[in-house]
Amino acid sequence: MTHQTPPPQSPRTAFRGYPRAFLLLDTLIGLLLLATLASLLAITLTQTTRANNRLADSRAATRLAEQTLLTLQSNLPQNPLPENAHLTLIKLPNQPGPRAWVRLTATLNNRSSTLYALLHTPLADQASTQYPEDPHP
Numbered sequence: 001m002t003h004q005t006p007p008p009q010s011p012r013t014a015f016r017g018y019p020r021a022f023l024l025l026d027t028l029i030g031l032l033l034l035a036t037l038a039s040l041l042a043i044t045l046t047q048t049t050r051a052n053n054r055l056a057d058s059r060a061a062t063r064l065a066e067q068t069l070l071t072l073q074s075n076l077p078q079n080p081l082p083e084n085a086h087l088t089l090i091k092l093p094n095q096p097g098p099r100a101w102v103r104l105t106a107t108l109n110n111r112s113s114t115l116y117a118l119l120h121t122p123l124a125d126q127a128s129t130q131y132p133e134d135p136h137p
Helices: 020-073 121-125
Strands: 085-091 099-108 111-120
Touching: 020 085, 020 099, 020 111
Parallel strands: none
Antiparallel strands: 085 099, 099 111
């Protein structure tokens, strides 16, 4: 019986573990997943910023309505309105007595807030549809 030695292996046949094509494919898939996650993060940050801006505008409109009702109830002069602000004051109908309910809608940067309050009847009777006067009737 003769003993044969195995033929010498070339460097290409010596490595039989993980073919190079799969390594390239894994790298591309990993980069694709990374790009997808980065895109989702960017979209989420943009939407969060927009939502924060909308909430800030809504809170500012509510504060404007509260300040306006406070100045009306205290019979103080109205502070100047900020830009992009609009107030609508409407007396609700059929209210006898010394006080009347009014509805004040404050709009600021296309966000609005509506508050209801009691005003003395003379102030409520002076409530126009637009407070201050609307330049675009």
